Amino acid sequence: MQTVTLNNGVKMPIIGFGVYQIPDAEQCENAVYEALMAGYRLIDTAAGYLNEEAVGRAIKRSGVPREELFITTKLWIQDAGYESAKLAFAKSLKKLQLDYLDLYLIHQPFGDYYGAWRAMEDLYREGKIRAIGVSNFLPDRLMDLIVHNEIVPAVNQVETHPFYQQHESAEFMKEQGVQHQSWAPFAEGLGGMFGNETLVSIAAKHGKSVAQVVLRWLVQRQIVVIPKSVRKERIVENFDIFDFELDAGDLERISGLDTRETLFLSYRDPKFAKMLGTLRVEL
Numbered sequence: 001m002q003t004v005t006l007n008n009g010v011k012m013p014i015i016g017f018g019v020y021q022i023p024d025a026e027q028c029e030n031a032v033y034e035a036l037m038a039g040y041r042l043i044d045t046a047a048g049y050l051n052e053e054a055v056g057r058a059i060k061r062s063g064v065p066r067e068e069l070f071i072t073t074k075l076w077i078q079d080a081g082y083e084s085a086k087l088a089f090a091k092s093l094k095k096l097q098l099d100y101l102d103l104y105l106i107h108q109p110f111g112d113y114y115g116a117w118r119a120m121e122d123l124y125r126e127g128k129i130r131a132i133g134v135s136n137f138l139p140d141r142l143m144d145l146i147v148h149n150e151i152v153p154a155v156n157q158v159e160t161h162p163f164y165q166q167h168e169s170a171e172f173m174k175e176q177g178v179q180h181q182s183w184a185p186f187a188e189g190l191g192g193m194f195g196n197e198t199l200v201s202i203a204a205k206h207g208k209s210v211a212q213v214v215l216r217w218l219v220q221r222q223i224v225v226i227p228k229s230v231r232k233e234r235i236v237e238n239f240d241i242f243d244f245e246l247d248a249g250d251l252e253r254i255s256g257l258d259t260r261e262t263l264f265l266s267y268r269d270p271k272f273a274k275m276l277g278t279l280r281v282e283l
């Protein structure tokens with residue numbers, strides 16, 4: 001298993017399995033089980049995905065030794081704050097049937113995430129989490145968090161795919177020692193990702209699929225990927241990216257696909273901050 005080494009020395013698999021938008025518990029449990037059988041060891045869930053229990057059941061059913069696994073979950077906005085983050089962490093751990101977590105992320109840069117970070121620093125020092133990090137933090141938010149706290153986030157998980165390549169953010173994270181992790185490597189299929197002519201022709205050249213080319217491109221940039229699929233054949237396909245290499249010409253052609261814009265929602269948009277900040281989820 002190819003890994004990256006986080007800023008505290010912890011090794012993290014460079015490829016994992018994401019479970020966003022698999023609300024059906026049985027489908028989620030089966031998908032995670034298939035992923036573990038296919039060789040994935042990193043599972044990326046979140047309290048906000050409402051499927052931690054299904055992930056926990058799949059982990060148990062798989063019989064994979066705990067020390068081989070790298071389990072990530074995330075703290076939702078309404079649980080930001082010192083005391084509530086501690087309670088939310090305990091709840092997530094219970095749902096996952098685990099006694100420690102490999103990576104705990106602040107899901108969104110909204111609400112009292114400073115209080116949450118201090119709780120996470122304490123949980124980390126107590127040995128209950130092996131690494132702590134953030135998600136959806138633009139460079140300015142990330143720098144502010146670094147400057148005002150003791151522990152530098154180990155990971156920042158942000159939207160990254162061929163149509164939104166995040167080169168400046170990636171450079172900044174590298175300088176700060178923060179591991180870049182991609183969410184939505186396929187942009188959830190938006191923008192015609194799977195039929196994109198450039199990607200289709202690069203895939204044909206290597207005898208691979210577009211999905212494999214996209215994941216390979218991210219991995220060659222040392223970015224951790226967590227593709228999601230509920231179909232066994234795609235779960236297997238997405239993991240099979242270590243027997244080919246994109247060359248300089250391929251990389252240049254993929255560079256040309258960058259729109260430098262999100263395909264989802266902008267973290268600079270106050271309407272989005274209000275919408276997420278006022279949302280109440282039954283967690």
Ligand SMILES: NC(=O)c1ccc[n+]([C@@H]2O[C@H](COP(=O)([O-])OP(=O)(O)OC[C@H]3O[C@@H](n4cnc5c(N)ncnc54)[C@H](OP(=O)(O)O)[C@@H]3O)[C@@H](O)[C@H]2O)c1
Nearest residue numbers: 018019020044135183184185186187188211227228229230
């Ligand atoms: N931190 C955050 O705010 C945040 C936000 C979004 C996502 N995430 C994380 O990132 C993970 C991945 O992102 P995502 O789930 O949003 O989207 P994604 O992985 O970019 O795309 C998933 C979509 O691609 C399809 N797909 C998967 N493999 C395929 C293949 N080989 N060929 C064709 N289609 C394929 C899936 O369909 P089928 O399932 O039908 O195969 C699904 O519709 C999430 O699951 C989650 O863990 C984090």
